[in-house]
Amino acid sequence: MTTRNGDDGWAYELVTRTLASHLGVAPSAIRPEQRLQEDLGVDSLDVIEVLLRIEDETGLKVAFDGVSVLDRIGTVAGAARLLATTSTERSGVDAVIGP
Amino acid sequence: MSGGLSSVLASFGRHPSAPVRLLCLPHAGGTCAFFRRWPALLPGVDVLAVQLPGRGARFTEPAPDSLPAAAEALADAIEPMLDRPYAVFGHCLGAVLGFEFVRHIRRRGLPEPVHLFVSAAPAPHLAPSQPRVSDLPDAQFRDVVVRLGGTGEALAANHELLELLLPVVRADFRLGEEYRVGDAPPLACPVTVFAGDEDSQTASGFAAWEQHTTGQFRLVTLPGGHFYLDQELPRVTAAVRRELDDALHRAEIR
Numbered sequence A: 001m002t003t004r005n006g007d008d009g010w011a012y013e014l015v016t017r018t019l020a021s022h023l024g025v026a027p028s029a030i031r032p033e034q035r036l037q038e039d040l041g042v043d044s045l046d047v048i049e050v051l052l053r054i055e056d057e058t059g060l061k062v063a064f065d066g067v068s069v070l071d072r073i074g075t076v077a078g079a080a081r082l083l084a085t086t087s088t089e090r091s092g093v094d095a096v097i098g099p
Numbered sequence B: 001m002s003g004g005l006s007s008v009l010a011s012f013g014r015h016p017s018a019p020v021r022l023l024c025l026p027h028a029g030g031t032c033a034f035f036r037r038w039p040a041l042l043p044g045v046d047v048l049a050v051q052l053p054g055r056g057a058r059f060t061e062p063a064p065d066s067l068p069a070a071a072e073a074l075a076d077a078i079e080p081m082l083d084r085p086y087a088v089f090g091h092c093l094g095a096v097l098g099f100e101f102v103r104h105i106r107r108r109g110l111p112e113p114v115h116l117f118v119s120a121a122p123a124p125h126l127a128p129s130q131p132r133v134s135d136l137p138d139a140q141f142r143d144v145v146v147r148l149g150g151t152g153e154a155l156a157a158n159h160e161l162l163e164l165l166l167p168v169v170r171a172d173f174r175l176g177e178e179y180r181v182g183d184a185p186p187l188a189c190p191v192t193v194f195a196g197d198e199d200s201q202t203a204s205g206f207a208a209w210e211q212h213t214t215g216q217f218r219l220v221t222l223p224g225g226h227f228y229l230d231q232e233l234p235r236v237t238a239a240v241r242r243e244l245d246d247a248l249h250r251a252e253i254r
Helices: A009-023 A036-040 A044-058 A076-086 B067-081 B093-107 B138-148 B159-178 B203-212 B229-253
Strands: A060-062 A087-089 B020-025 B045-049 B086-091 B115-119 B191-196 B217-222
Touching: A009 A044, A009 A076, A036 A076, A044 A060, A044 A076, A044 B159, A060 A076, A076 A087, B020 B067, B020 B093, B020 B229, B067 B093, B067 B159, B086 B093, B086 B229, B093 B115, B093 B159, B115 B229, B138 B159, B191 B203, B191 B229, B203 B217, B217 B229
Parallel strands: B020 B045, B020 B086, B086 B115, B115 B191, B191 B217
Antiparallel strands: A060 A087
């Protein structure tokens, strides 16, 4: 599992921005250690909507399959990690290739 | 049930200095996130959205053996929060869990809630209106969950993601299907039942809750099916608000 330059910052920024818009809050109100369900009230359906929206906006493709993603993501940082480590770009040089 | 209050209760919605608390219990397969929109609609209420074992931060905790066992574990965790007036709201399986929770609390000699709100659940003493589904093979069980609406319906097109949710839903359904209400005197707290007018359960099943309280009883029917709450939430929280205000008022003049 590799990410470009080992840096997941782009994914975190993307998840935070999209999640904030989904929830109608400021991105600054969201922190990496926050638990999606218990701290933000975000359920699996919300997570899917957020990830699908990121796919639409970026051309990235998140690989859900084979991973018990929904509950194990756990936190905002976990969602960013999922995006960083499993998403692939359909074309372009900034691709982050998953396993 | 292991884990302290911080894993049992959502942190969103907490308002610890509020004069009244509302314990919120989700449906089969549901999580505390089901109640995300409630705090904004209930200012001045300490919303305690419960996370049951097996999901979210409690993902590794095993499902409870029975509904009464789940109610007892919940009572262990929640007891410190019963130091001020509180009410209980449960949707579907959460409503029956809430009822068992109140019975359990009463056995401990602790005060009943100022109100029990029951949503989309037939009275617990009635024979099930549909055949047992928790033992169905995956494909058929999935169809049942999708037909119910809510998250299952929304995920119908995404089989992989729906598969991930099904084990928790199945375990919850089993709790409901194996539950038999025990003998106990009726509760004293007022009970309000909310139900969708297109829910597959008959109106008489909802009305039959009346025998479980010696207090005031109301049945509120709203447009919609089993997940009528998705559309009717503001009306439900407004009705909850009125009952909580009445209860606080009664406590003040006493």
